[in-house]
Amino acid sequence: xxxxxxxxxxxxxxxxxxxxxxxxxxxxxxxxxxxxxxxxxxxxxxxxxxxxxxxxxxxxxxxxxxxxxxxxxxxxxxxxxxxxxxxxxxxxxxxxxxxxxxxxxxxxxxxx
Amino acid sequence: xxxxxxxxxxxxxxxxxxxxxxxxxxxxxxxxxxxxxxxxxxxxxxxxxxxxxxxxxxxxxxxxxxxxxxxxxxxxxxxxxxxxxxxxxxxxxxxxxxxxxxxxxxxxxxx
Numbered sequence: 001x002x003x004x005x006x007x008x009x010x011x012x013x014x015x016x017x018x019x020x021x022x023x024x025x026x027x028x029x030x031x032x033x034x035x036x037x038x039x040x041x042x043x044x045x046x047x048x049x050x051x052x053x054x055x056x057x058x059x060x061x062x063x064x065x066x067x068x069x070x071x072x073x074x075x076x077x078x079x080x081x082x083x084x085x086x087x088x089x090x091x092x093x094x095x096x097x098x099x100x101x102x103x104x105x106x107x108x109x110x111x112x
Numbered sequence: 113x114x115x116x117x118x119x120x121x122x123x124x125x126x127x128x129x130x131x132x133x134x135x136x137x138x139x140x141x142x143x144x145x146x147x148x149x150x151x152x153x154x155x156x157x158x159x160x161x162x163x164x165x166x167x168x169x170x171x172x173x174x175x176x177x178x179x180x181x182x183x184x185x186x187x188x189x190x191x192x193x194x195x196x197x198x199x200x201x202x203x204x205x206x207x208x209x210x211x212x213x214x215x216x217x218x219x220x221x222x223x
Contacts, residue, residue: 042216043213092155100161105155106155
Protein backbone atom coordinates (compact mmCIF):
# COMPACT_ATOMS: atom_id res chain seq x y z
CA UNK A 1 0.00 0.00 0.00
CA UNK A 2 1.77 3.14 -1.25
CA UNK A 3 -0.38 5.67 0.67
CA UNK A 4 0.27 9.23 -0.51
CA UNK A 5 2.94 9.59 -3.20
CA UNK A 6 4.46 12.94 -4.11
CA UNK A 7 6.69 13.65 -7.09
CA UNK A 8 9.23 15.03 -7.58
CA UNK A 9 11.04 14.88 -4.22
CA UNK A 10 13.32 17.81 -5.11
CA UNK A 11 13.09 20.55 -7.71
CA UNK A 12 14.98 23.74 -8.53
CA UNK A 13 13.25 26.35 -10.66
CA UNK A 14 14.10 29.75 -12.02
CA UNK A 15 11.87 32.73 -11.29
CA UNK A 16 8.99 32.85 -13.74
CA UNK A 17 9.01 29.16 -14.63
CA UNK A 18 5.91 27.06 -14.15
CA UNK A 19 5.64 23.50 -12.90
CA UNK A 20 3.24 20.95 -11.48
CA UNK A 21 3.74 19.05 -8.23
CA UNK A 22 2.08 15.67 -8.38
CA UNK A 23 0.16 13.96 -5.60
CA UNK A 24 -1.52 10.57 -5.81
CA UNK A 25 -3.22 8.43 -3.18
CA UNK A 26 -4.39 4.83 -3.39
CA UNK A 27 -6.69 4.77 -0.36
CA UNK A 28 -9.84 6.00 -2.15
CA UNK A 29 -9.91 9.07 0.10
CA UNK A 30 -12.33 11.84 -0.80
CA UNK A 31 -10.45 14.59 1.00
CA UNK A 32 -7.08 15.83 -0.30
CA UNK A 33 -5.07 18.93 0.49
CA UNK A 34 -1.81 20.76 -0.14
CA UNK A 35 0.31 22.46 2.52
CA UNK A 36 3.55 24.38 2.45
CA UNK A 37 6.08 24.49 5.26
CA UNK A 38 8.65 27.23 5.50
CA UNK A 39 11.77 26.76 7.67
CA UNK A 40 10.99 26.59 11.40
CA UNK A 41 7.27 27.00 10.81
CA UNK A 42 4.17 24.86 10.96
CA UNK A 43 2.33 23.81 7.82
CA UNK A 44 -0.05 26.22 6.07
CA UNK A 45 -2.95 25.09 3.91
CA UNK A 46 -2.80 26.13 0.25
CA UNK A 47 -5.78 24.40 -1.40
CA UNK A 48 -7.99 21.47 -0.60
CA UNK A 49 -10.58 19.24 -2.25
CA UNK A 50 -13.53 17.35 -0.75
CA UNK A 51 -14.01 15.19 -3.82
CA UNK A 52 -13.47 14.93 -7.57
CA UNK A 53 -14.43 18.18 -9.28
CA UNK A 54 -14.54 20.18 -6.03
CA UNK A 55 -11.71 22.40 -4.83
CA UNK A 56 -11.40 25.38 -2.53
CA UNK A 57 -8.80 27.80 -1.25
CA UNK A 58 -6.95 27.48 2.00
CA UNK A 59 -4.94 30.02 3.96
CA UNK A 60 -2.25 30.82 1.32
CA UNK A 61 -3.66 30.12 -2.19
CA UNK A 62 -2.10 32.98 -4.19
CA UNK A 63 0.21 31.82 -6.98
CA UNK A 64 -1.11 28.25 -6.97
CA UNK A 65 -3.80 26.42 -8.92
CA UNK A 66 -5.32 23.01 -8.34
CA UNK A 67 -7.79 20.69 -10.04
CA UNK A 68 -9.29 17.34 -9.04
CA UNK A 69 -10.38 15.32 -12.04
CA UNK A 70 -10.07 11.94 -10.29
CA UNK A 71 -10.32 10.72 -6.72
CA UNK A 72 -6.71 9.55 -6.79
CA UNK A 73 -4.85 12.63 -8.07
CA UNK A 74 -4.57 16.21 -6.84
CA UNK A 75 -1.83 18.15 -8.71
CA UNK A 76 -0.62 21.57 -7.56
CA UNK A 77 0.43 24.04 -10.24
CA UNK A 78 2.79 26.97 -9.80
CA UNK A 79 1.89 29.39 -12.57
CA UNK A 80 4.93 31.71 -12.43
CA UNK A 81 7.41 30.69 -9.74
CA UNK A 82 8.66 33.33 -7.31
CA UNK A 83 11.47 33.06 -4.72
CA UNK A 84 8.83 33.44 -1.96
CA UNK A 85 7.46 30.06 -3.01
CA UNK A 86 10.66 28.30 -1.96
CA UNK A 87 9.36 25.82 0.58
CA UNK A 88 8.61 22.19 1.31
CA UNK A 89 5.23 21.13 -0.04
CA UNK A 90 3.17 18.37 1.53
CA UNK A 91 0.12 16.64 0.14
CA UNK A 92 -2.35 14.92 2.45
CA UNK A 93 -5.45 12.77 2.08
CA UNK A 94 -8.18 11.62 4.44
CA UNK A 95 -11.39 9.64 4.35
CA UNK A 96 -13.67 12.21 5.95
CA UNK A 97 -13.60 15.59 7.61
CA UNK A 98 -12.34 15.17 11.16
CA UNK A 99 -10.64 11.87 10.44
CA UNK A 100 -6.85 11.35 10.36
CA UNK A 101 -4.94 12.74 7.43
CA UNK A 102 -2.16 10.82 5.70
CA UNK A 103 0.78 12.91 4.50
CA UNK A 104 3.25 12.35 1.72
CA UNK A 105 7.01 12.72 2.18
CA UNK A 106 7.05 16.19 0.64
CA UNK A 107 8.53 18.01 -2.34
CA UNK A 108 11.44 20.33 -1.59
CA UNK A 109 11.21 23.24 -4.00
CA UNK A 110 13.84 25.96 -4.47
CA UNK A 111 13.22 28.95 -6.69
CA UNK A 112 16.21 31.02 -7.73
CA UNK B 113 -9.02 30.21 13.02
CA UNK B 114 -8.55 26.88 14.75
CA UNK B 115 -5.78 28.01 17.10
CA UNK B 116 -4.15 25.86 19.75
CA UNK B 117 -1.53 26.74 22.36
CA UNK B 118 1.39 24.42 23.10
CA UNK B 119 4.71 24.86 24.89
CA UNK B 120 7.54 25.60 22.46
CA UNK B 121 9.71 22.76 23.73
CA UNK B 122 9.87 19.93 26.25
CA UNK B 123 12.54 17.46 27.29
CA UNK B 124 12.38 13.91 28.54
CA UNK B 125 14.64 11.03 29.35
CA UNK B 126 14.42 7.76 27.49
CA UNK B 127 11.91 5.25 28.91
CA UNK B 128 10.18 7.91 31.02
CA UNK B 129 6.59 9.05 30.42
CA UNK B 130 5.99 12.32 28.60
CA UNK B 131 2.91 14.51 28.96
CA UNK B 132 2.49 17.05 26.17
CA UNK B 133 -0.20 19.67 26.96
CA UNK B 134 -2.40 21.61 24.56
CA UNK B 135 -5.00 24.32 25.06
CA UNK B 136 -7.82 24.69 22.54
CA UNK B 137 -10.32 27.00 24.19
CA UNK B 138 -12.21 27.85 20.95
CA UNK B 139 -12.97 24.25 19.99
CA UNK B 140 -16.54 23.52 18.90
CA UNK B 141 -18.63 20.54 19.90
CA UNK B 142 -18.12 18.74 16.58
CA UNK B 143 -14.35 19.24 16.27
CA UNK B 144 -12.03 16.31 16.80
CA UNK B 145 -8.72 16.80 18.62
CA UNK B 146 -5.83 15.50 16.55
CA UNK B 147 -2.18 15.00 17.36
CA UNK B 148 0.43 14.68 14.66
CA UNK B 149 4.19 14.50 14.91
CA UNK B 150 6.88 15.40 12.43
CA UNK B 151 10.31 13.86 12.41
CA UNK B 152 13.14 15.77 10.72
CA UNK B 153 12.82 15.86 6.91
CA UNK B 154 9.56 13.91 6.94
CA UNK B 155 5.89 14.69 6.52
CA UNK B 156 3.59 14.86 9.54
CA UNK B 157 2.58 11.50 10.96
CA UNK B 158 -0.79 10.87 12.58
CA UNK B 159 -0.51 9.95 16.26
CA UNK B 160 -3.99 9.90 17.77
CA UNK B 161 -7.33 11.69 17.73
CA UNK B 162 -10.45 11.88 19.86
CA UNK B 163 -13.72 13.71 20.41
CA UNK B 164 -14.75 13.52 24.04
CA UNK B 165 -13.45 10.38 25.70
CA UNK B 166 -9.87 9.49 26.47
CA UNK B 167 -8.29 7.42 23.71
CA UNK B 168 -5.50 4.87 23.59
CA UNK B 169 -3.61 3.34 20.69
CA UNK B 170 -0.31 1.59 20.19
CA UNK B 171 1.57 4.89 19.94
CA UNK B 172 0.09 7.03 22.71
CA UNK B 173 -2.84 8.01 24.90
CA UNK B 174 -4.96 11.12 24.62
CA UNK B 175 -6.52 12.61 27.73
CA UNK B 176 -9.27 15.15 26.99
CA UNK B 177 -10.50 17.56 29.64
CA UNK B 178 -14.17 17.38 30.53
CA UNK B 179 -14.83 20.84 29.05
CA UNK B 180 -12.74 19.89 25.97
CA UNK B 181 -10.75 23.11 26.17
CA UNK B 182 -7.50 21.27 26.74
CA UNK B 183 -5.93 17.89 26.12
CA UNK B 184 -2.73 16.00 26.90
CA UNK B 185 -0.83 13.61 24.71
CA UNK B 186 0.83 10.91 26.79
CA UNK B 187 3.80 8.90 25.56
CA UNK B 188 4.07 6.15 28.13
CA UNK B 189 7.75 5.34 27.63
CA UNK B 190 9.66 7.78 25.48
CA UNK B 191 12.22 6.44 23.04
CA UNK B 192 14.83 8.29 21.01
CA UNK B 193 12.61 7.77 17.97
CA UNK B 194 9.90 9.87 19.66
CA UNK B 195 12.03 13.01 19.33
CA UNK B 196 9.97 15.17 16.96
CA UNK B 197 7.75 18.22 16.69
CA UNK B 198 4.31 17.42 18.06
CA UNK B 199 1.31 19.32 16.73
CA UNK B 200 -2.03 19.56 18.49
CA UNK B 201 -4.84 20.44 16.08
CA UNK B 202 -8.59 20.42 16.15
CA UNK B 203 -10.60 19.82 12.99
CA UNK B 204 -13.83 18.41 11.77
CA UNK B 205 -17.33 19.70 11.80
CA UNK B 206 -17.59 22.40 9.18
CA UNK B 207 -13.82 22.69 8.68
CA UNK B 208 -13.87 19.80 6.16
CA UNK B 209 -10.70 18.39 7.65
CA UNK B 210 -8.66 21.53 7.13
CA UNK B 211 -5.81 21.36 9.62
CA UNK B 212 -4.43 24.55 11.14
CA UNK B 213 -0.88 23.86 12.30
CA UNK B 214 0.68 26.01 14.98
CA UNK B 215 4.35 25.98 15.92
CA UNK B 216 4.04 22.71 17.81
CA UNK B 217 6.15 21.39 20.69
CA UNK B 218 9.71 20.29 20.01
CA UNK B 219 10.28 17.14 22.09
CA UNK B 220 13.87 16.26 22.92
CA UNK B 221 14.52 12.79 24.32
CA UNK B 222 17.78 12.23 26.19
CA UNK B 223 19.43 8.78 26.30
